Amino acid sequence: MEAIGESDPKKAIIIKGAHLHNLKNIDVSIPRNQLVVITGMSGSGKSTLAFDTLYAEGQRRYVESLSSYARQFLGKLDKPKVDHIYGIAPAIAIEQKINSSNPRSTVGTSTEIYDYLKLLYARIGKTYSPVSGKEVVKHRVSDVVDFVCNKPEGSKLLLLAPVTIAEDRDIQKSIELLSKQGYARIQYQGEVLRIGADMPEIGRSFDLVVDRVVVKKEDEDFVNRLSGAVDTAFFEGKGTCIVEEVIGRHRTSFSNTFELDGLVFPEPNVHLFSFSNPYGACPKCEGYGDVIGIDEDLVIPNTERSVYDNAIAPWKGESMSWYRDQLVNNAYTFEFPIHKPWFELTAEQKSLVWEGNEHFTGLEEFFQKLEEKSYKIQNRVMLSRYRGKTRCSMCSGTRLRKETSYVRVGGKSITELVDMPVYKLAHYFEALSLNPHDTAVSKRLLIEIENRIQYLLKVGLGYLTLNRKSNTLSGGESQRINLATSLGSSLVGSMYILDEPSVGLHPRDSENLIEVLISLKKLGNTVIVVEHDEEMMRAADRIIDIGPEAGTLGGEVVAEGTLAEILKSDSFTARYLNGTLEIPVPAKRRSGKGYVSVLGARQHNLRNIDVTFPLQVLTVVTGVSGSGKSTLVNKILYPALQKKLGGYGEKAGHHSSLEGEFGFIQHIEFVDQNPIGRSSRSNPVTYLKAYDEIRNLFALQKLSKLRGYKSKHFSFNVEGGRCEKCKGEGDITVEMQFMADVHLECDQCRGKRFKKEVLEVRFHGASINDVLQMTVDEAIAFFKEHKAEKIASRLKPLQDVGLGYVTLGQPSSTLSGGEAQRIKLASFLGRGQGREKALFIFDEPTTGLHFHDIRKLLDSFNALIGKGHSIIVIEHNIELIKSADHVIDLGPEGGDKGGVVLAFGTPEEVAANPDSITGRYLKEKLFARSKA
Numbered sequence: 001m002e003a004i005g006e007s008d009p010k011k012a013i014i015i016k017g018a019h020l021h022n023l024k025n026i027d028v029s030i031p032r033n034q035l036v037v038i039t040g041m042s043g044s045g046k047s048t049l050a051f052d053t054l055y056a057e058g059q060r061r062y063v064e065s066l067s068s069y070a071r072q073f074l075g076k077l078d079k080p081k082v083d084h085i086y087g088i089a090p091a092i093a094i095e096q097k098i099n100s101s102n103p104r105s106t107v108g109t110s111t112e113i114y115d116y117l118k119l120l121y122a123r124i125g126k127t128y129s130p131v132s133g134k135e136v137v138k139h140r141v142s143d144v145v146d147f148v149c150n151k152p153e154g155s156k157l158l159l160l161a162p163v164t165i166a167e168d169r170d171i172q173k174s175i176e177l178l179s180k181q182g183y184a185r186i187q188y189q190g191e192v193l194r195i196g197a198d199m200p201e202i203g204r205s206f207d208l209v210v211d212r213v214v215v216k217k218e219d220e221d222f223v224n225r226l227s228g229a230v231d232t233a234f235f236e237g238k239g240t241c242i243v244e245e246v247i248g249r250h251r252t253s254f255s256n257t258f259e260l261d262g263l264v265f266p267e268p269n270v271h272l273f274s275f276s277n278p279y280g281a282c283p284k285c286e287g288y289g290d291v292i293g294i295d296e297d298l299v300i301p302n303t304e305r306s307v308y309d310n311a312i313a314p315w316k317g318e319s320m321s322w323y324r325d326q327l328v329n330n331a332y333t334f335e336f337p338i339h340k341p342w343f344e345l346t347a348e349q350k351s352l353v354w355e356g357n358e359h360f361t362g363l364e365e366f367f368q369k370l371e372e373k374s375y376k377i378q379n380r381v382m383l384s385r386y387r388g389k390t391r392c393s394m395c396s397g398t399r400l401r402k403e404t405s406y407v408r409v410g411g412k413s414i415t416e417l418v419d420m421p422v423y424k425l426a427h428y429f430e431a432l433s434l435n436p437h438d439t440a441v442s443k444r445l446l447i448e449i450e451n452r453i454q455y456l457l458k459v460g461l462g463y464l465t466l467n468r469k470s471n472t473l474s475g476g477e478s479q480r481i482n483l484a485t486s487l488g489s490s491l492v493g494s495m496y497i498l499d500e501p502s503v504g505l506h507p508r509d510s511e512n513l514i515e516v517l518i519s520l521k522k523l524g525n526t527v528i529v530v531e532h533d534e535e536m537m538r539a540a541d542r543i544i545d546i547g548p549e550a551g552t553l554g555g556e557v558v559a560e561g562t563l564a565e566i567l568k569s570d571s572f573t574a575r576y577l578n579g580t581l582e583i584p585v586p587a588k589r590r591s592g593k594g595y596v597s598v599l600g601a602r603q604h605n606l607r608n609i610d611v612t613f614p615l616q617v618l619t620v621v622t623g624v625s626g627s628g629k630s631t632l633v634n635k636i637l638y639p640a641l642q643k644k645l646g647g648y649g650e651k652a653g654h655h656s657s658l659e660g661e662f663g664f665i666q667h668i669e670f671v672d673q674n675p676i677g678r679s680s681r682s683n684p685v686t687y688l689k690a691y692d693e694i695r696n697l698f699a700l701q702k703l704s705k706l707r708g709y710k711s712k713h714f715s716f717n718v719e720g721g722r723c724e725k726c727k728g729e730g731d732i733t734v735e736m737q738f739m740a741d742v743h744l745e746c747d748q749c750r751g752k753r754f755k756k757e758v759l760e761v762r763f764h765g766a767s768i769n770d771v772l773q774m775t776v777d778e779a780i781a782f783f784k785e786h787k788a789e790k791i792a793s794r795l796k797p798l799q800d801v802g803l804g805y806v807t808l809g810q811p812s813s814t815l816s817g818g819e820a821q822r823i824k825l826a827s828f829l830g831r832g833q834g835r836e837k838a839l840f841i842f843d844e845p846t847t848g849l850h851f852h853d854i855r856k857l858l859d860s861f862n863a864l865i866g867k868g869h870s871i872i873v874i875e876h877n878i879e880l881i882k883s884a885d886h887v888i889d890l891g892p893e894g895g896d897k898g899g900v901v902l903a904f905g906t907p908e909e910v911a912a913n914p915d916s917i918t919g920r921y922l923k924e925k926l927f928a929r930s931k932a
Contacts, residue, residue: 009087013054013495013526017083021048021814022555030054032087034541035517035527039573040558041850043550043805043819046530047499051093053080054528055497058091089495089526094482103288104276104399107473108418108466111456111485116449117466118273121414123445124438125268125407131261136406138267139254144230144241145223147252148215155215156246159229160187160207161237171204178208185209190249208236268407273414275399282401285392289399289467294367295388297651303343304600304656307331307353311342312363314386323361330359343602343654364393398467410434421895423462426453448488455484458516460509463605463626463895474630476504476844480513487516492524502533503847506624506876507921514539532850534577538563545571551805552775576851583855583879585926589906590865590885592617594664596641596839600656604631605899612904613637615664615839615870617885618861622875622918623902626894629874630843634670637872638841641668665870666836671824672843677812681716681728684776684815684823685808688830690794697788698768703761713758714768721758723749763788772809779808797826800863802856821845825860839870846877858883881918882907882925889918 013030023045030036038046057080063071108114127136148157163186165174175186179195186193187207193199211229216222233241239257244250258265266272271279281287298313305311308328315324331338334357336349345353356362361369367386370379391397398405398415405413410432417425429450434442456462459480464473473481479501486496501517502510514536521527521541529536537543543566545559559569567578575581594615602608606628613619621629631653640652645667676687685691695714698704704713713721716728726732726746730753733743745751752759752769759767764786766774774782776798783792798806801822806815815823821842828840846854854877861871873880881887887910889903903909903916911922 011087013088014084014086015049015054015082016085018049018053018081020052020081021045022551023048023053023081024555026555026557028544028557028560030526030528030544031542032089032526033521033524035521035529035539036542036544037529037531037537037540038544038546039530039532039537039850040546041550041554041572042822042848042853043803044546044554044850046546048555049544049546050497050528050530051095051499053082054085054088054495055091055093056080057082057085058088058495061088062090089493091495091497092486092491093497093499094479094486094501095499103469103471105470106418106466107461107464107468107470107481110470110481111452111466112488113449113452113456114418114466116445116452117414117417118270120442120445120449121273121404121407121409122268122270124434124442125409125414127258127265127268127407129260129263129265130406131263134260136258136260136265137255138258139241139256141227141230141234141256144243144254145226147254148213148226148243149217149223151215151245153215153217157213157215158187158192158209158244158246159211159213159226159233160242160244161210161233161235162240162242163206163208163236165204167204171202175199175202183208183210187244207242210236210241265406266403272407273400273404280400280404282392282395282399284394285399287399289392289395289397289469290389291392292387293390293393294363294383294386295390297654298386298388299363300342302656303602303654304341306339306341307336308338312353314363314366314382323366326360327353333359343608418467419465421463421465422453422456423895425466426450426457426462429453452484452488455487455516456481458512459484460505460512460625460894463893463897474504476625479503480505483516487520490523495526495528496520497528497530499530500532500847501529502531502536503844504625504876506622506917507535507878508917509625510535532846532848537566537573537577543573545569545573547571547573549805550802552807553805572850572852581851583851583858583883585882585907586885590617592870592885594661596637596658596660596662596665598632598637598640598655598658601632601636601653602655603635603653604628605896606631606636606653607899609899609901611888611901613660613870613872613888614886615661616837616865616868617870618865618883619870619872619886619888620875620881620884621872621888621890622881623890623898624892624894624917627890627892627898629890632890633841633872633874634843638668638670641665641839664837665839668839668841669828670841670843671821671828671845674820675812675815676820676823682812683772683809684798684803684806684812685772685795687812687823688794688798688827690791691808693791693794694768694771697791698761698763701761701763707757707761709758709761714754714761716753721754723753723755725749726753728753773807775805775807777804780804794830797829798823800829800856801826801860802853819848821847822857822860825857829860829863837868837870839872840864842871842873842875844874844876846875846880851879854879878921878925882922887918887922889913889916891917 011032013032015028017025017027019025028049038050040046060079106114108117128134129136151157165171175195184195186195187209188202192209210233213226230241234256239255241254243252258267271277274280275287285291300311301313302311310316310324312324314320328338336352337345354363356365367383370383373379374383395402400415405415407413410428412428417428420428429446461477461480461484479499483498483501501513505513510533517527517529531537540563542561543563544557545566547554547556547558548571558571559566559574566574572581592614595612596615597610597612599610600608601611611632621633623629635653636655639650640655640658642649643652644658644662645665676682685694695711698714699709699711709721712718716722722728723746725748730746730751731743732746754768759769761767766782771779776795780792780795780799798804803819803822803826806819845857849857858880864871875881884907887904887907888901889910891898891900891902903913903919907922907926910916911919911926913919
């Protein structure tokens with residue numbers, strides 16, 4: 001890396017004196033238009049530098065450049081603690097969070113693909129009648145003029161308008177009125193009649209002769225006159241105009257109304273295809289796709305059963321079995337398989353059970369009858385038993401009014417496209433063939449759509465559908481959708497800051513992600529990635545390593561430069577990358593005791609699979625993104641086991657049964673990365689209940705007893721001993737109207753949270769504030785030295801999970817996701833002294849963790865297993881997978897191409913399995929060192 005650009009704001013983004021949180025007044029130079037990775041141990045200050053300093057300042061400068069009127073509608077932004085930032089570019093942050101809580105937000109709307117699809121269908125969509133299947137066409141005046149002008153020169157034609165006189169009007173008077181309007185002739189039963197007194201009697205329906213035409217192609221006056229006559233014919237014929245050849249009497253009808261087969265169709269426009277607009281949204285669900293109604297999962301609770309074996313719950317028992325018997329006894333007449341398990345039935349067969357036919361009453365009619373007689377208490381009870389959130393029956397979850405399905409492009413409606421996986425959508429657009437006019441109109445739209453689809457495929461999300469709700473996506477999926485959207489918008493000269501984009505990605509998909517980031521850089525953007533992934537670091541133009549360790553022991557730039565330069569340094573990152581340090585492969589795999597098996601798992605894309613999880617070992621469930629890992633573990637195993645152990649929670653996904661030796665598990669713990677507390681007064685010691693012991697200790701001191709202080713006086717959550725000016729926060733927020741709020745240290749307690757007299761109570765020279773300022777490591781040494789072993793033992797699990805650098809009073813809101821997860825783990829370690837054996841489920845615990853942190857995490861896992869607990873982890877990180885006792889690999893791909901167990905066994909057995917994609921990467925890790 002050349003040093004020339006490091007002090008030039010035109011060539012680099014220069015940060016001077018960053019000192020927010022644990023950053024120690026550091027100076028950093030980030031070269032423009034390059035891929036820069038910021039790495040370091042968890043808690044070292046990476047996110048503080050990238051998001052809380054660099055991105056926050058970029059946003060703040062943008063907001064403060066606006067007028068005070070505009071600022072009142074935007075969020076108030078704090079000024080980060082940094083001396084100067086030079087050369088900052090417009091900042092776009094792509095963080096680990098769910099895209100939207102809006103129930104109408106979908107993958108299609110988030111990526112803007114749906115916006116372009118709406119335009120495509122509005123511009124070139126063809127409407128087809130559901131009755132005849134013919135195209136519904138609305139003719140314009142120019143269509144009729146072109147038709148006439150294509151006839152041979154001199155051809156004689158009649159321009160007719162069909163007229164029907166209403167029953168309450170006199171025929172003769174109506175014809176006289178037409179005569180007064182200047183019309184001279186009508187055609188009745190094929191004969192042209194002159195309007196006059198000697199005209200024979202006619203019926204109420206006839207054709208009005210608007211004009212007689214002799215074709216003159218090159219005559220401009222002729223075309224003008226014809227255009228006016230056609231317009232008049234459309235008016236008099238209430239939307240219909242007929243051109244009849246005088247010789248041969250051949251008639252051609254044109255219509256400027258959007259009608260066919262007696263139906264009036266809405267003309268395609270953007271609003272028709274919008275489920276956020278009342279014009280296009282399904283009137284029943286109002287564009288949400290689901291309603292409160294009869295829940296199919298409650299009606300058919302066990303999909304392994306057949307109709308004959310009482311799969312339909314409301315049709316069990318003596319009073320309702322008549323409905324079931326109707327279906328069973330007549331099934332042979334329409335060839336319905338009554339002995340086939342419900343999950344094996346086709347979509348048409350399932351629909352038949354709901355809709356019914358002449359031989360039996362369907363479920364829809366059955367529940368309708370109950371609704372009609374809901375004055376009976378037993379009917380209301382039965383309806384409430386099967387009521388829940390269910391897919392809208394009117395639009396079948398498509399969110400749009402039914403008329404939108406009549407509009408097609410390339411033979412497909414927009415509702416069919418949004419239910420296709422993205423990879424199938426890509427094939428559809430590749431094969432799309434349009435006429436020259438439609439090609440010209442849609443050229444730009446198709447480029448935008450195809451670009452965005454390709455970016456979704458590149459970031460490993462080809463298994464998603466455009467109709468998938470944004471709030472059902474994982475953090476990693478949301479981040480990659482944001483990334484695909486940013487790429488689709490093709491911005492240049494911007495600064496993209498990404499928070500671990502490799503989270504939720506299988507190693508195979510990481511290669512595609514790196515290509516995507518490089519293409520973003522090539523557009524002319526600066527791409528800054530907070531990341532621990534080895535492949536990402538090897539692809540970076542520059543690496544900034546923050547450390548040396550975490551918390552108070554971090555916050556410094558320990559290495560900076562190209563990969564080759566980083567490898568020469570002595571930082572933890574360098575030592576793991578160059579092989580000086582490594583996470584060792586266990587010498588022996590544990591065999592464990594007991595097992596839990598999920599049989600017939602078939603929720604979402606799982607294909608009726610049987611999976612066995614051994615207990616009292618470390619089991620890792622892996623596979624490419626979207627292969628079914630989370631569905632298997634989080635949606636089926638966790639809730640089913642919770643119910644089996646006497647607990648309650650979400651309803652388990654579809655499966656046949658849960659079997660196993662449950663004596664080895666007394667309870668189940670799900671450990672996620674959500675914050676441990678949202679309050680600014682929440683901190684690690686309050687979460688671990690260690691603060692209660694500390695408060696009790698201070699309440700026992702001699703001065704406390706003299707002054708009558710109780711345990712509550714040492715709490716900053718309740719009145720008594722806390723500083724009342726700042727309410728125990730330590731600082732006061734001053735609202736600056738349209739500018740960022742200013743946080744000032746409380747001038748009464750000087751940021752110490754407590755009243756002066758409470759701070760006078762000391763334990764071996766340390767006040768309650770001094771204790772809260774200690775790191776976990778310092779506090780353990782302090783309490784051990786002064787015989788407060790109980791408090792030290794409460795804090796020890798934090799040290800065991802590698803959080804010795806965290807101060808006791810650090811607000812929970814400032815902890816990273818990885819730190820929050822490890823504090824929860826520490827809480828379980830602290831409680832794990834009893835006889836109760838637990839099953840721990842972790843969802844991607846390596847998120848935000850450095851190699852060195854993963855090593856500590858594995859030590860914690862081994863400590864739990866050593867106490868007789870069991871651990872199941874959903875993970876992509878090869879370092880953790882290679883350290884497992886048992887691996888379950890799902891695949892082969894995501895979405896409808898996944899849901900199968902490819903391999904299971906020890907990491908060595910999975911690595912030796914040719915079908916396993918994970919096995920290929922495991923093989924490299926397991927045998928790389930031995931080859932070296």
